[in-house]
Amino acid sequence: MNHQYTRREVFCGNTCHDLTRFWEREISKQMHRRQSEESRLGRSALRKLREEWRQKLESKLRLRNPDEAEKRQNPS
Structure with missing residues (x-):
């Protein structure tokens, strides 16, 4: 070596x-x-903004189709 x-x-x-x-x-x-x-x-603030947008979109979906929104939240 x-x-x-x-x-x-x-x-x-x-x-x-x-x-x-x-x-x-x-x-x-x-x-x-x-x-x-x-x-x-x-x-x-990006996480907070994303969460706010998600909540806004969900509320808009609930207003358009209240039956489908309930099914998505409660898939039983």
């Missing part, structure tokens, strides 16, 4: 620590971006 594979720390030196720090920073940046995006989506 080649010695360069068995004694990695000799060739690595400070470079390994630098690479480790670099990737730790990149991971923390990515986690921060993901958390910011999740927070932004949580504050978004």
Whole structure:
């Protein structure tokens, strides 16, 4: 077996620590971006708007066809 594979720390030196720090920073940046995006989506009004539109459409359907709307809500 080649010695360069068995004694990695000799060739690595400070470079390994630098690479480790670099990737730790990149991971923390990515986690921060993901958390910011999740927070932004949580504050978004899109879900509320979709629910309001769904309720409006259902009420319009009930007004047009009250029998069919009841069947959809109570499929027994």
